[in-house]
Amino acid sequence: MGRQAEKSEASIASVLDVALELFSSQGFRATSMREIAAKSGLSVGNLYHHFPNKEAIFRQLIERYWERLLDPDLRLNRLFAEARFPDDLPEMAAAIEEVVEANTPYILLIYVDVIEFGGEHIRAFYDNMSERFEAAYGERFRRLREEGRIGDVDPLVAVMVASRWFFYFFTVEKCFGVPMHFGMSPRQAVDEFIRLIRRGLEPRPDDATGAV
Amino acid sequence: MGRQAEKSEASIASVLDVALELFSSQGFRATSMREIAAKSGLSVGNLYHHFPNKEAIFRQLIERYWERLLDPDLRLNRLFAEARFPDDLPEMAAAIEEVVEANTPYILLIYVDVIEFGGEHIRAFYDNMSERFEAAYGERFRRLREEGRIGDVDPLVAVMVASRWFFYFFTVEKCFGVPMHFGMSPRQAVDEFIRLIRRGLEPRPDDATGAV
DNA sequence: CGGAACCTAACGATCGTTCGGTTTTTTATG
DNA sequence: CATAAAAAACCGAACGATCGTTAGGTTCCG
Numbered sequence: 143m144g145r146q147a148e149k150s151e152a153s154i155a156s157v158l159d160v161a162l163e164l165f166s167s168q169g170f171r172a173t174s175m176r177e178i179a180a181k182s183g184l185s186v187g188n189l190y191h192h193f194p195n196k197e198a199i200f201r202q203l204i205e206r207y208w209e210r211l212l213d214p215d216l217r218l219n220r221l222f223a224e225a226r227f228p229d230d231l232p233e234m235a236a237a238i239e240e241v242v243e244a245n246t247p248y249i250l251l252i253y254v255d256v257i258e259f260g261g262e263h264i265r266a267f268y269d270n271m272s273e274r275f276e277a278a279y280g281e282r283f284r285r286l287r288e289e290g291r292i293g294d295v296d297p298l299v300a301v302m303v304a305s306r307w308f309f310y311f312f313t314v315e316k317c318f319g320v321p322m323h324f325g326m327s328p329r330q331a332v333d334e335f336i337r338l339i340r341r342g343l344e345p346r347p348d349d350a351t352g353a354v
Numbered sequence: 355m356g357r358q359a360e361k362s363e364a365s366i367a368s369v370l371d372v373a374l375e376l377f378s379s380q381g382f383r384a385t386s387m388r389e390i391a392a393k394s395g396l397s398v399g400n401l402y403h404h405f406p407n408k409e410a411i412f413r414q415l416i417e418r419y420w421e422r423l424l425d426p427d428l429r430l431n432r433l434f435a436e437a438r439f440p441d442d443l444p445e446m447a448a449a450i451e452e453v454v455e456a457n458t459p460y461i462l463l464i465y466v467d468v469i470e471f472g473g474e475h476i477r478a479f480y481d482n483m484s485e486r487f488e489a490a491y492g493e494r495f496r497r498l499r500e501e502g503r504i505g506d507v508d509p510l511v512a513v514m515v516a517s518r519w520f521f522y523f524f525t526v527e528k529c530f531g532v533p534m535h536f537g538m539s540p541r542q543a544v545d546e547f548i549r550l551i552r553r554g555l556e557p558r559p560d561d562a563t564g565a566v
Numbered sequence: 567c568g569g570a571a572c573c574t575a576a577c578g579a580t581c582g583t584t585c586g587g588t589t590t591t592t593t594a595t596g
Numbered sequence: 597c598a599t600a601a602a603a604a605a606c607c608g609a610a611c612g613a614t615c616g617t618t619a620g621g622t623t624c625c626g
């Protein structure tokens with residue numbers, strides 16, 4: 143199975159692409175099988191030959207998103223694996239921007255899931271978030287603490303806040319269609335976020351007066 | 355218009371309540387006028403006597419959410435008006451938790467709007483966010499800076515990050531149905547967030563060694 | 567009496583899904 | 597390699613249900 147199945151695999155991929163576009167831009171119930179069939183150049187009957195029902199298409203899309211997010215070759219995942227937080231904050235922001243940019247419709251799909259399926263699928267993502275971060279960063283943070291390189295803030299909370307915040311910020315920028323919602327360019331906003339996470343709001347004795 | 359209109363006003367309010375519940379739990383297109391009519395004890399014909407069409411109900415709900423958010427008596431808005439940031443961070447977190455708790459279905463409505471209406475209505479909320487915060491906090495922050503009570507982080511960015519982050523955090527907790535998604539109680543998580551915003555991740559000279 | 571509130575029934579369209587059948591591809595056999 | 601049988605891919609029409617909205621009428625109330 144390789145050559146001979148190529149055409150049908152291409153068709154199925156096309157169906158999924160079309161369905162992703164439609165589901166993410168108008169919702170699950172508002173998207174009809176006829177619309178998916180027409181836009182992907184298949185007949186309705188054939189569509190049901192490849193998928194048992196409409197929800198199966200949706201489920202498969204959610205699964206595809208999962209696979210994309212867990213891909214070890216993803217820049218963000220390589221970054222998590224390297225565990226250089228907080229030294230890599232700028233790279234983390236850039237990697238998350240990349241993820242959001244490359245998965246805009248999938249991210250919207252999550253909100254479709256929250257609304258129309260009660261958040262069945264999103265839960266798995268958030269549920270064990272703290273465990274996954276602990277697995278990736280726990281050891282490093284214990285070492286950093288021994289070296290006195292960590293203040294009185296829990297770095298595990300900090301890395302979760304940072305990554306979730308970047309993700310949310312770019313989601314609003316790119317998926318909700320509200321660019322510059324912080325009144326400045328994303329690049330500048332990210333710089334400010336990183337400074338806040340690193341330095342905190344309270345002045346430090348070693349601060350310059352006003353910091354240009 | 356007061357007494358004699360009471361019954362119909364009660365009906366309309368009931369319609370809006372029912373529609374809010376349905377729209378926020380299954381989406382706009384997935385909710386039928388018949389369902390709204392049945393659950394609010396009206397006939398379909400009478401429903402169309404009070405609203406020109408389905409979208410008008412949705413629009414009215416968005417409008418009601420706006421009014422609730424802008425209510426000057428809202429604890430969060432009184433807090434913004436007092437402009438005591440960052441001294442009031444704990445109260446701000448509590449006030450935002452209160453807002454999210456009291457408006458859970460309305461918040462979900464925003465995501466319905468993003469998906470099914472291309473985010474027509476959410477934009478107005480985010481669009482002038484930075485201006486509104488500048489109007490509320492600009493003067494205070496300039497004074498604080500003169501007093502040397504502000505470090506090298508832009509406090510206007512900080513107050514926007516803080517409030518948006520609290521809002522997002524409680525939205526995931528209460529609207530997406532993923533409680534404890536930081537692996538700790540909301541109270542404890544909020545404490546950590548506040549410490550992060552105030553102190554930053556980098557150790558300070560005046561830090562205690564490990565800070566229990 | 568007049569208008570607002572309210573009702574049921576119906577219209578035309580569209581929905582998810584199924585059905586019966588044709589075409590194309592794969593596989594097995596001589 | 598030719599070819600028949602089996603399997604997979606594919607199609608448009610149709611089914612029963614439901615959709616948003618309207619029509620035409622009755623009831624309530626000042």
